[in-house]
Amino acid sequence: MHQFVISKFRSYHNAVLEFPQGVVCLVGDNGAGKTNLLEALSLFAPGKGLKGTNASNWHHKGDLEASWTLKLSLQSPTGPLVLETFESKGKRCITMNGVRLKHQLEISQWISIHWITPAIDRMWNQGWWARRKYFDRIVFTLYPAYGKYLQSYQLAVQERNRALKSQASSFIFDALEEIMAHNSVKIYKIRQEALKMLGIFLQLFPSFPLLSLETHGEFESLMACLTFNEKDLPHQESELKKYWKTVRTKEFHKGTTMFGPHQCQWAVTHPNSQEIASCSTGEQKSMLLSLVLAWSKAIKHFHPKEFHFLLLDEVSAHLDKMHRESLWKALSELDMCVWMTGVHQEVFSGVLAKAWVRIKQLEEQSTLFIKRP
């Protein structure tokens, strides 16, 4: 059994949850604290967690002085792994077996967490940025080095945007575009690799749509024209630098960088040739689940020794019986920690869960009990 201890986080004053590997169903009324529990777990991934909110929202209401703490103790074949995240001097810190990580991204060496929530269901119609953020999260869990390249690239783009607004001197642009070019090539390569891998793993779930995944954009078109092997890297980087240099004058007026992997459009197409944005709500849900299942197989393939969590908030909404039954079967065969929430236990009928947790509105003290199905 693994253990999760939550202290002064959102609706939880103090909660202890012991849970097994496999599928865990969290059942409770509206407002009982199911999503808060998933959000707490999602903070063992770098970033702002499943709701994408600021840390100021995480304090247990009325307890602003005391800081929140989340502790995840996992049993691995080589011994216990204790991960903790908490707030210290306004910053989120993470420790592994008591040793503080220098950077949040480092946590991906031990654990990867992926989630889908009703907000992600709506993402497809919200514009390319929302999809790109989601895609980047998938790619990062599969290829942890990607996070570093993406972060360096994004920082350089922010600096370049500032330089465009202040019409800085050309040597500043040269230096920033050098960093952007180096990281862009890596980002492109890793994204293409991730698409290829997801494409392979999607085929393992015939009950779900076999999606076609592609990236589009001016940057992607240019990269596709440049041949691709390791010895071409200097050539690709210099072509990108040339491109950014030629568009500087045009971009001075806009004050923003218009070309690069940050403008990538991630297209997801149903086998019926409809792009996901024009598919029905239920089709979109089954497409999202195809991706999630492909991710699960890919992550186990690439990182077999690490811990993997899949968090599915209100997952059964919009799914027909056939997809629901196929999903329950696929999840029970995944051999990872899958946490699902639902208001009624009946929605999980047919789930081969390892544990059921009944969550009640919790006030001062809360201990969560595991029930065998």
Ligand SMILES: Nc1ncnc2c1ncn2[C@@H]1O[C@H](COP(=O)(O)OP(=O)(O)OP(=O)(O)O)[C@@H](O)[C@H]1O
């Ligand atoms: N910082 C906080 N401190 C205390 N309570 C909070 C905090 N943030 C949110 N809550 C409360 O936590 C409760 C549980 O929210 P949560 O989203 O986990 O519910 P849920 O079980 O997922 O409900 P639903 O089925 O309606 O989605 C809500 O009543 C919410 O107001």
